[in-house]
Amino acid sequence: MRCLIVGGGGREHALAWKMAQSPAVESLLIAPGNGGTAAMAAASAGRVQNVPVKDGDIPGLMALVARERIDLVVAGPELPLTLGLADACAAAGVPCFGPVQAAARLEGSKIFAKEAMVDAGVPTAGFAVFDDADAARAHVLAHSVPMVIKADGLAAGKGVVVAKTHEEALEAVDAMLVQHCFGEAGARVLIEDALAGEEASLLALCDGEHVVPLPACQDHKAIYDGDTGPNTGGMGAYSPAPILPDASLQAMCDLAITPIVRLMAQRGTPFKGVLYAGLMFVDGQPFVLEYNVRFGDPECQPLMTRLDCDLPAVLLACCEGRLAPDMLAIRPESALCLVLAAGGYPGSYDTGKAIAGLDAAGTVPGVTVFHAGTRLEHGQVQTSGGRVLGVTALGADLAQARDQAYTAAAHIEFDGKYCRSDIGMKGLRRLGL
Template identity: 60%
Template structure:
């Protein structure tokens, strides 16, 4: 197979690293990729939002399968354009991608499918949102409707914070067109977990549980980020619960989409909140989580290319999906200032030493090549990922490796996996 993977982050490096292990993969292309993906395949200078350019490259390079990493190309209709060109795509159509591209669409679909989610109201202008927020119980969650790079969700603990959030989203348009509508919903209290599943339009095969760490600060403080670390499995979502949660939160959505003539193919991600009143779905993503993808990929023992191909051809029941019993844990190294503004171009040292720690793989995310030097180019710079027999040893190995890497102002959370360890003793 000749595969084109779209994207340039840590998730994409992890996916191409795993695809590169497949005996059925002849050639890997990555658009636009990063210095890490260049070690496994050929980077192409095409951005992830250039749909015509990606289709053209897939044709020119005689690609059999395209794998979009991030959500943007899927929301923009990459799958639809590729299908029209006769090229397989591991990912959902633009219609299905609205599950992530529009929070209003996702919440309405959850209601129709009978999937538990927080009560919500939708607003199309700021005045009505402010009036509602004046009376809504605190804390409340305020979400921009569209894509906002994982940062369009604000948990307002005071009326002032709520008003500022509404103003930022709908008046200042800090998230551009994503702020044309917003949702105000009740704040759910509990512990989060990530449930992902492979889908071929009908069959649903859940991946092992994972837990992300969204806030930038330790003990889940500070603003939300794209994710500061993750581990798998997550004790909060045990193996026994996994099948039940799949039936409650993913299968009904896949069934509803199929009934609408929009079969979902690819991977789907349900962000779950376990509350005192049971589990609720916070959101859906239409691609692998980042950084959840990294610990999941180091745990996957089956052939990822075979699985992805089976999802595109409705043969998922015929392909084995096996996982290591070990634990994977990823610690994100971020640039100073992230998720706000941050400097770029800082030299990174210690990558080879970190990768030499037993069980550790370093996935590059916000990096660039400057001569012979790897430098920072994004907010989340690296995903230091360890595979070890248990959570405590995976955590130890990941932090040992992370401490061997240096760049100016390097920032990381020191409590990745702590919740899981507290649960298992």
């Protein structure tokens, strides 16, 4: 099988690492890939290759698919899906793991997702929709804080403001509806009731009809310890997440994911790919905060580490509508991914810093270092983004996975290296450790 992975982050390195383990994969292209997939390519005798085509360049990707006679396209990030990559693949008769544009709106439009949740009976926070600033301001002033203001469209993870005061809420409304700081993506806003509780990620594979849950994960979005400071793309993740034990996965999936998959099928836009529900547990009761239409980054890294089956076979089954629960095998161990970021992230940061210690980190038992913002320059790995590496460890339990990941991370050096010191602690506390 000739496969193409679209994207260039830690998630895509983890997908490439798992895909490359399959004997069915004759060649594996990553567009555009990163320094980690470049290192895989260098060691692969031509089987793995980075290709300099951007993830949002649909014509460029389709030209690559045709030229390389690709048999399976795997979309990493949401951007190509919201731009219609799966539709273009369908037109070309090539299986694509990821939903068509009409189903990718579950992530591309928060209002579309909320309305789908209401239609499908999925529990979610109360909300109202506005495109008029005066009406939005009146709503803010008539309701108590905290409240959450969300830009409708994709805003690179910056379109959500949890406002603690009316002033903050009014500022967010002004930024989105008057100053148009997110352009079209903020032309409509959601104003949502704020929920207080613990978050978890539930991801499930879908083939348009059948839904198979993956083990639960927990992400760490804030930059600093104790979940403080600005939100990031994610500073670490682990799986399983004690807040959502394996025994409750199916029931949670039936509540948060299957109704949406049924709704999309009824609407004639079946969802194929991985559907990710961002959950908030309020006094034990789950609410869906949002949907993503792809693997989470960094949740994908621990998930790929725990996956114990042939990934391309499972992804192809999703594309072809023949997904079955027994296709999935998961290792019983725990996995934890610790993100090493560039100093200053999620604000401005330097790039081009040499990274040392990768080989030593890789010798720690159970550890795989997935690259995110890196590039390979003249044989040397350098930083090229805010989230640089995802040091991922498989251990007998969460405590061991955490120890191994931190031990490995201590071997890695680059100017400005930053990581949180409490990744996994929430899970350990819940386990009473």
